[in-house]
Amino acid sequence: MLIQNGSLFQNGQWVQKDLRIEGEEILSVADQLTPMAEELVIDAKGKKVVPSFTDLHVHFRDPGFCDKEDIFTGSLAAAHGGFTRVCTMPNVKPVPDTPESFQKMQEHNALSAIEIDQYAPITKGLSSSSIVEMEQFLPSHPIAFTNDGVGVQDAYTMEQAMKQAHALNKTIVAHVEDESFLHHGSFHKGTEHTRLNDAGIPSISEYLQLLRDLALVAKTGCAYHMCHISTKESVALMRKAKAYGLPVTCEVTPHHLLLNDTDIPEVNSNYKMNPPLRSREDQAALWEGLLDGTIDCIATDHAPHTKEEKARSIENAPFGITGLELAFPLLYTYAVKENRLSLEQLLSFFLEKPAQVFDLPTFAIEEGKKANLTIIDLETPFEVTEDFFLSKGVNSPFIGQTLYGKIEYTLCKGEVVYEPTMSC
Numbered sequence: 001m002l003i004q005n006g007s008l009f010q011n012g013q014w015v016q017k018d019l020r021i022e023g024e025e026i027l028s029v030a031d032q033l034t035p036m037a038e039e040l041v042i043d044a045k046g047k048k049v050v051p052s053f054t055d056l057h058v059h060f061r062d063p064g065f066c067d068k069e070d071i072f073t074g075s076l077a078a079a080h081g082g083f084t085r086v087c088t089m090p091n092v093k094p095v096p097d098t099p100e101s102f103q104k105m106q107e108h109n110a111l112s113a114i115e116i117d118q119y120a121p122i123t124k125g126l127s128s129s130s131i132v133e134m135e136q137f138l139p140s141h142p143i144a145f146t147n148d149g150v151g152v153q154d155a156y157t158m159e160q161a162m163k164q165a166h167a168l169n170k171t172i173v174a175h176v177e178d179e180s181f182l183h184h185g186s187f188h189k190g191t192e193h194t195r196l197n198d199a200g201i202p203s204i205s206e207y208l209q210l211l212r213d214l215a216l217v218a219k220t221g222c223a224y225h226m227c228h229i230s231t232k233e234s235v236a237l238m239r240k241a242k243a244y245g246l247p248v249t250c251e252v253t254p255h256h257l258l259l260n261d262t263d264i265p266e267v268n269s270n271y272k273m274n275p276p277l278r279s280r281e282d283q284a285a286l287w288e289g290l291l292d293g294t295i296d297c298i299a300t301d302h303a304p305h306t307k308e309e310k311a312r313s314i315e316n317a318p319f320g321i322t323g324l325e326l327a328f329p330l331l332y333t334y335a336v337k338e339n340r341l342s343l344e345q346l347l348s349f350f351l352e353k354p355a356q357v358f359d360l361p362t363f364a365i366e367e368g369k370k371a372n373l374t375i376i377d378l379e380t381p382f383e384v385t386e387d388f389f390l391s392k393g394v395n396s397p398f399i400g401q402t403l404y405g406k407i408e409y410t411l412c413k414g415e416v417v418y419e420p421t422m423s424c
Helices: 071-080 099-109 134-140 155-167 204-220 232-243 254-258 280-292 327-336 343-350 352-357
Strands: 002-010 013-022 025-030 041-043 048-051 053-058 083-088 115-118 172-174 224-226 248-252 373-377 406-412 415-418
Touching: 002 373, 053 071, 053 327, 053 343, 053 352, 071 083, 071 406, 071 415, 083 406, 099 115, 099 134, 134 155, 155 172, 155 204, 204 224, 204 232, 232 248, 232 280, 248 280, 248 352, 254 280, 254 327, 327 343, 327 406, 343 352
Parallel strands: 002 041, 002 048, 053 083, 083 115, 172 224, 224 248
Antiparallel strands: 002 013, 013 025, 048 373, 373 406, 406 415
16 A cells, blocks of 8 residues: 655654555655555545554443444544544443453454453442452453543542552553532533533542542552543642652543533533533643643543433433544644644644553554554545444534544554545
């Protein structure tokens, strides 16, 4: 395969070169390469050619909830968004909380067209205080251990989990939420929850449990990654923890960077996510934390649901929005084009920075490297409609918007896993 006439992102610089792929690897990169007989040629004139993206936080719902998403539609959605490596959460049914069920899930993941790293659960069933025997999972290579979807409510359970993970040189990944503060809320408890006729979810539900966890990290030495940070208090705590030298990292979602609770026009379940959209002040703190290095990377928390589920009353509709397919276009449109980030900064939050959290190899445009690549059209606007999505979930607050940064092709190990003909 030959990619011609593209602007390649190579070693942090943009270069106008051609690129040839043989098998799973990049064979050569040169100023000009001549097509060989019967060679597939992709003309990337006017396009950007970059290493493909990594997402540390997705929900593929498979097994158990395949009406929402499955490994095949989730993988196609990832490729449509430019991602060829994702880390999938274990809140499926049944929870893969035995070595046997986890190995079976890994075998199923291997059918994907992209690369999947699988999280293992911290506790049995995700909700009990019975910690899994983490060492028994190691032969099946879990990326880390997490109960994402619910916070580990019991401090002693979290302490023991951290001790076990630390002994195995594994990371605890935390959905930080003290459920005693929730009171059946759907939106942030601030200036807008009354307008939305909601009990509200207060910020303390996040930062109080984070404070607990950071104290346990200091005690145990366990590596710790916080999912979807959303409050200014959490940003301040993570900043102090890093200054103190604790082995902690965190991620932020595109929707928490781009929206706050004043953007919710009315009671609408497509704006219902967990954690909720917070205040303008929280949003500003997230941007500050991203730019000063307190927040390590961007992750989508891709959480597809059926239309029927999202059509329920706001109290009964599930939390979450679909995220993989719009992450780059949204941030290119509203961050790069509005001069909040450079294009190179944005790429770093999808390329090397998520890889660094778990010491994963970074995709790169170099001879001999794996041919995981994404070709992007930065110039042509497109409208987000329900038909745009290849995910089963179309639950997004961004439907109707006009964006830039459309993914044209995605390659994983030298194979085209997304191209325009795959669009609905």
